[in-house]
Amino acid sequence: MATTSNLDLFPARISDRTVTATEAPKGIPIAGGFNPANDTVIIPVADTAFARTVRLHESAHAIWSRDGAKPDAVSQACEDAKIHMKLHTTGSTRRDELYTAASEARNVAKAIRQGRKDRALQGLALLRAASILLKPDSSEPGIKTLITTTTAYHSQGMELVSSILAEIKAGNMDAAKRLTSVFFAGKDADKTPDPEGEEASDSDERSEGEPGDTDSDEGEPGDTDSDEGEPGDTDSDEGEPAKDSDQPSSKPEDRPTLSAPTMVEIPREFMDGKPDDYTPEPAKKAERAKHAELARRDPEDGTVTVIDCLPEDKPMGLAIPYPKMYVHTLTPNATRKVKGKGRNAYRSTDVGLKIRMNRLALNAASPTGGARIFETRHLGGTVLIDASGSMRLGDRELYRLAEKFPAGKVAYYSGRVDGWCGPFSTPEELECGWSGDLVIYAANGKIRKDHGACLPKRHVGNLVDYAAIIWLLRQPAPRYMLFDKIFTGTSALIKKAKTLLEKAEAQKRITVYRHMETMMDEVRKLR
Amino acid sequence: MPDLTLTAPPATADLFPAGTPAPAPDMMAALAALMAALQPKAPAPAAPVIPAPPVAEPGPEKVTLGTISKITTRSKWWDVLEACLAAGLNRILLVGPPGTGKSTTADTDGLRVTCHEDAGPESMIGTFIQKDGNTVWVDGPTSIAMRAGKRVVSDEFDHNSPECLSLAYATLDDSPSIMLPTGEYLVAKSGYQLIGTSNSSPSDFPEAILDRFEAIIVAAEPHPNAVKIVKAQAGTKADALTGLMNNYYRGLNTTQYAFRGNPTLRKCRNFAKLLDAGLDENVAAQVVFGNAAKEILSAMTTSSAKVGE
Numbered sequence: 001m002a003t004t005s006n007l008d009l010f011p012a013r014i015s016d017r018t019v020t021a022t023e024a025p026k027g028i029p030i031a032g033g034f035n036p037a038n039d040t041v042i043i044p045v046a047d048t049a050f051a052r053t054v055r056l057h058e059s060a061h062a063i064w065s066r067d068g069a070k071p072d073a074v075s076q077a078c079e080d081a082k083i084h085m086k087l088h089t090t091g092s093t094r095r096d097e098l099y100t101a102a103s104e105a106r107n108v109a110k111a112i113r114q115g116r117k118d119r120a121l122q123g124l125a126l127l128r129a130a131s132i133l134l135k136p137d138s139s140e141p142g143i144k145t146l147i148t149t150t151t152a153y154h155s156q157g158m159e160l161v162s163s164i165l166a167e168i169k170a171g172n173m174d175a176a177k178r179l180t181s182v183f184f185a186g187k188d189a190d191k192t193p194d195p196e197g198e199e200a201s202d203s204d205e206r207s208e209g210e211p212g213d214t215d216s217d218e219g220e221p222g223d224t225d226s227d228e229g230e231p232g233d234t235d236s237d238e239g240e241p242a243k244d245s246d247q248p249s250s251k252p253e254d255r256p257t258l259s260a261p262t263m264v265e266i267p268r269e270f271m272d273g274k275p276d277d278y279t280p281e282p283a284k285k286a287e288r289a290k291h292a293e294l295a296r297r298d299p300e301d302g303t304v305t306v307i308d309c310l311p312e313d314k315p316m317g318l319a320i321p322y323p324k325m326y327v328h329t330l331t332p333n334a335t336r337k338v339k340g341k342g343r344n345a346y347r348s349t350d351v352g353l354k355i356r357m358n359r360l361a362l363n364a365a366s367p368t369g370g371a372r373i374f375e376t377r378h379l380g381g382t383v384l385i386d387a388s389g390s391m392r393l394g395d396r397e398l399y400r401l402a403e404k405f406p407a408g409k410v411a412y413y414s415g416r417v418d419g420w421c422g423p424f425s426t427p428e429e430l431e432c433g434w435s436g437d438l439v440i441y442a443a444n445g446k447i448r449k450d451h452g453a454c455l456p457k458r459h460v461g462n463l464v465d466y467a468a469i470i471w472l473l474r475q476p477a478p479r480y481m482l483f484d485k486i487f488t489g490t491s492a493l494i495k496k497a498k499t500l501l502e503k504a505e506a507q508k509r510i511t512v513y514r515h516m517e518t519m520m521d522e523v524r525k526l527r
Numbered sequence: 528m529p530d531l532t533l534t535a536p537p538a539t540a541d542l543f544p545a546g547t548p549a550p551a552p553d554m555m556a557a558l559a560a561l562m563a564a565l566q567p568k569a570p571a572p573a574a575p576v577i578p579a580p581p582v583a584e585p586g587p588e589k590v591t592l593g594t595i596s597k598i599t600t601r602s603k604w605w606d607v608l609e610a611c612l613a614a615g616l617n618r619i620l621l622v623g624p625p626g627t628g629k630s631t632t633a634d635t636d637g638l639r640v641t642c643h644e645d646a647g648p649e650s651m652i653g654t655f656i657q658k659d660g661n662t663v664w665v666d667g668p669t670s671i672a673m674r675a676g677k678r679v680v681s682d683e684f685d686h687n688s689p690e691c692l693s694l695a696y697a698t699l700d701d702s703p704s705i706m707l708p709t710g711e712y713l714v715a716k717s718g719y720q721l722i723g724t725s726n727s728s729p730s731d732f733p734e735a736i737l738d739r740f741e742a743i744i745v746a747a748e749p750h751p752n753a754v755k756i757v758k759a760q761a762g763t764k765a766d767a768l769t770g771l772m773n774n775y776y777r778g779l780n781t782t783q784y785a786f787r788g789n790p791t792l793r794k795c796r797n798f799a800k801l802l803d804a805g806l807d808e809n810v811a812a813q814v815v816f817g818n819a820a821k822e823i824l825s826a827m828t829t830s831s832a833k834v835g836e
Contacts, residue, residue, distance in 0.1 A: 005787075006822050012790060013826045015833065047818065052825045059829045086832075092809055093825040 006045045006055065013059035034061040049096035050103065056096075060087055073120035074180045080124065081131035081176075082168050101132035102142035109149040123184040126150050130161045131168075154183055323415060323489070325436040325467035328457060330443055381405065382475035384438075384468060386483040387412035389460040393482075397516055401482075402442035404523045409475060410447075413438040415463025415488070436464025438471055462488040466497035472510060473500075479510045482519050596805045600813060604746040605632055611814060614804030616741040616797060617720045618699050620684065622784045625726050627776065628750030633722040636677040638668040642687040648694050651681075652705060664709045669698055669721075673705070676718030684723035685731060692736065699739035701793070729786040729817070737786065741797040742814040747781045748773070788816035790823055 010021035017039060024032055024042045032043045032054040041058045044051040060083040089097050104125045111122055126149060133142050150157035160183045167176035383405055387393055393412070402410045415436030437457035441448055448456070465487050472479050485501075487494040504510040513519035590598065590609035598610045604621075605628075611619055621629040630639065640651050653667035672679035681687075687695060697705050703715040729743050737743070749772065757772065758765040788794050794815050801811035812820035 006819075009790075009819070009822055009826060013829045015829075015831055047822070052821060055822075056825050056828060059826070060832075063829055063832050087828060089825075089828050091824060092821050093828050096821070096825065 006047065006051075007043070010041065010043060010055060010059065013055070014062050017062075019059075019062045032058045034058045034065065036062075036066045049099040052093070052096045053100040056087065056089070056093065057083070060084070073124050074177050074184060077124040077127045077180055077184075078164070078168060078173060078176050080128040081165060082173075084128060084131040085165065085169060097132050098142055101129040102145055105129045105133070105142065105145045105149045109145065109152065112149065112152050119186065120184050122153060123180070126153055126157070127161060127164060127180065127183070131165055134162070134165060154186055157183070323435045323463050323467070325413065325415075325438055325464040325471070326457075327471060328437060328439045330440055330446060330448065381478035381480065382409040382472060383411070383480045383482065384472045384475075385410070385412040386462065386465075386468075386481075387414045387458050388462045388486075388488075390484055390486055391482070391516075393516065398441055399447070400520070401516075401523075402447050404520070405442070408443075409440060410442040411438055411440045411471075412458065413464060413468040413471075414457075414459040415461045416459035417461065417463070436462075436467065438464070438468055462486065465489065466493055466500065469497060469500050469504065469510070473504060477509070480519065481510050481512045482514075482516060483512055484514055485512070592804060596807065598810050599807055600809050602810070603748070604744050605750055607744050607810060607814060608632065608746075610804075610806055610810070611742045611744070611801065612720070614801050614806055616800065618722075618739060618741045619720075620723045620725065620729060620737075620740040620743045621746045622725045622727070622729055622743065623746035623781070624776070624779055627746045627748060628753040629724040629746045630680055630682050631753065632746075632750050633678070633680045633724065636672065636679070638672045638677060638679040639682060640668045640679065641682040642684055642691060644686055644688050646688050646691055648690050651691060651694055651698070652707060655708070664707070670705075670707065670713060672721070673698070673703060673713055673715040673719050676716030678718075678720040678722060681721060681723045683725060685725040685727045692733070695736060696739070699736065728783050737788070738791055738793050741793070742801075743786060743788075743817060744814055745781055745784045747779060747784070748776045786817040787819040788823075789819070790816070790826075 007021050007023060011018050019034075020038075020040045022040065022042050023045050024030070031050070032041065034041045039062070041062060043055050043058055057080070061079075064083050064086060065079055084097075087097075108122045108125050108129075111118070116122070126146070129146055130150065133146050147158055150161055154160060160179055164176050164179045164183065167173070167179060383401060385391070385393060385398065385401070398410065398412065413436060437459065439448075439457045465483075466489070469481075472481060481501075483501075487497050489497070501510065501512070505512055513522065588594075590606050590613055592613050595610045595613055598606055602610075604623075608619065608621070619633075621633060623629060642650075649667060651667050651669040653665050653670050655662050656665050657663075666674065668679050669681075671677065681695075684695075694705065697703060698715075698721055703719060703721075705713050707713055723740065729737055754769055754772070758769055761768045798811055798815045801815065802808060808824065809820065812824050816823045
């Protein structure tokens with residue numbers, strides 16, 4: 001039976017226009033976004049409370065935020081708060097909304113505790129959470145988190161937030177923006193600055209949706225939308241002025257007054273199963289990185305280096321991280337020597353000689369007078385092999401090739417997406433959604449020990465062609481590449497990899513062979 | 528010393544070996560009484576054992592339109608089934624693991640069809656037979672149910688043959704009607720209900736069939752009436768056995784019975800019907816839209832919103 005996915009259902013949320021929805025790509029730091037210019041949204045498609053709320057949020061933007069994108073965080077925050085105040089959610093939808101708001105407040109608390117600098121983003125999330133939580137049917141733990149976090153964020157946080165929401169409700173968006181600027185700036189309300197000059201989105205603060213922002217997994221939807229909400233616009237008839245607000249719980253006098261705590265109290269009611277052990281973040285990060293590297297390494301690996309490519313894809317202005325390629329080198333105790341068979345065994349150097357005892361006397365007694373002992377040259381350089389599924393290479397083929405390049409370097413690479421060949425282990429992989437491995441199979445006359453039928457760190461895809469070519473160009477010449485020239489990855493990445501390889505081929509810096517047998521034939525000729 | 532005749536009971540005689548002075552008669556009587564008291568009591572004659580009648584446990588309370596609002600997402604499937612029937616839904620699919628009492632619960636009128644791949648339409652609507660030298664038409668369970676306005680249970684609905692499945696489009700329609708081979712055009716009477724049961728995922732059904740079922744209920748735990756029978760027969764092991772059984776069903780993975788209903792005309796009408804009857808919106812959405820329930824409810828928040836509002 002064909003069933004409708006959450007992606008297909010999204011247009012049904014909007015009554016008077018057709019909005020095209022696409023799934024939010026993996027690895028981007030935002031959960032969703034709406035582009036009023038072409039009526040497109042990116043949304044998460046999961047069946048979770050958070051994802052449903054993001055879809056609700058974006059659909060509300062698609063209905064009420066059609067006046068174009070606003071560049072600053074203040075306008076964005078006011079717009080977000082406005083649409084959530086307009087939404088009248090009930091039942092499970094309201095529970096989803098409450099859960100998400102409480103999670104957001106909790107994550108802002110965490111960011112404050114960690115001393116993060118993205119203040120505008122934190123303020124935006126807090127204001128949005130307040131617009132959801134400060135309603136009569138809110139849950140007590142969520143409100144408590146909001147109060148504690150908002151007070152930690154700004155000494156007059158709750159008063160300001162209440163005032164902002166009241167102004168939005170009354171339709172006074174200018175006043176709301178002025179107060180929001182004060183809230184974001186962290187200054188006292190009585191020092192209200194020039195409304196035009198105190199935007200919170202200072203140059204050192206990132207706007208919503210930029211890479212590496214606060215708790216990207218919790219999803220601050222980086223909308224590219226939001227109208228100004230000028231007084232007298234379509235929403236100005238919404239509700240009463242601030243003093244007649246129907247949000248009694250939002251009045252500051254109804255709330256316990258709390259001094260700014262050094263450690264923000266985090267209720268655990270909305271924790272999603274992850275214990276918060278309060279380890280300082282740098283130490284936690286270092287520990288994660290260490291575990292990630294250990295998980296990534298094989299016993300054969302000496303060191304694991306990472307070749308990264310800078311992101312250039314920006315769909316809807318969002319940077320998609322390129323996959324990282326992990327380079328696995330050899331350790332001496334995990335290798336064996338490359339040898340030929342029987343008496344034809346040769347030493348693993350690119351230049352050398354072999355004295356055969358049975359011919360020593362003959363060589364020494366040369367009629368020309370000199371010893372007829374010559375150095376022989378073996379192939380060196382570097383061979384890079386595309387080990388993706390399309391190449392159909394086995395361990396034996398690789399060994400045959402390694403024999404031909406005894407003193408050179410033989411490496412293979414392949415890429416994978418999360419879920420292929422097991423789940424990802426490192427935070428980088430999880431963030432990016434794809435990665436690759438380049439394994440040095442043989443080097444300096446040594447080769448990896450037998451692995452049976454399965455080569456280590458070999459996956460089915462390419463994905464890291466670009467990084468692999470970069471690696472090859474950094475290796476000693478001559479450079480050979482066994483590659484069927486079937487690139488995979490994002491279009492931009494493929495284009496870059498193709499261009500680089502064509503250029504390297506034209507400059508004779510890399511020789512590409514499409515088939516193993518062709519390569520072996522050429523190698524024989526070279527010898 | 529008076530001449531005494533020992534009248535002590537034989538059981539006490541060996542207490543006094545030869546040469547021992549015999550005790551006085553009153554002492555003997557007291558001693559005999561004492562010995563008798565010390566003797567192990569003989570078992571009383573066995574009375575005929577009459578097993579106590581099993582204590583009748585109250586069954587699940589019947590859900591009516593008056594109590595339909597009490598049904599929540601935590602309610603049991605049999606209550607949800609009753610609620611759907613009380614709300615006026617007539618075509619319901621019960622899915623779940625084998626042996627939870629789906630068919631037994633649904634079968635109130637004794638009309639059942641077991642679907643299988645080789646079954647022809649005659650297993651549902653009836654066939655011509657030879658009787659007393661004449662060829663006569665005999666209604667099948669579905670025809671009987673349609674004619675009399677009763678409930679027919681279609682077991683193993685997923686095993687329907689293509690011919691029967693084609694017929695099911697008609698029997699599951701909003702106004703069920705079929706043309707019998709006799710030439711009779713049979714329109715279902717009011718009260719006709721079709722309840723299908725299946726052990727496989729509803730997602731395997733054709734979309735049009737799934738759309739025609741007004742509610743799809745996952746029956747993943749045994750009906751209490753069936754449990755009562757097990758309890759009555761298990762004697763002292765009743766608690767252990769029923770506990771084991773309940774634990775087994777609780778541990779079963781029911782995600783295979785998940786389905787996602789689209790907001791089609793029929794589904795929306797059925798949802799509205801359930802809401803109108805007073806059923807909780809989460810329950811109603813669950814039985815109509817399945818796993819898409821929360822998404823549908825969330826989408827409804829903005830689906831009618833206008834820019835100017």
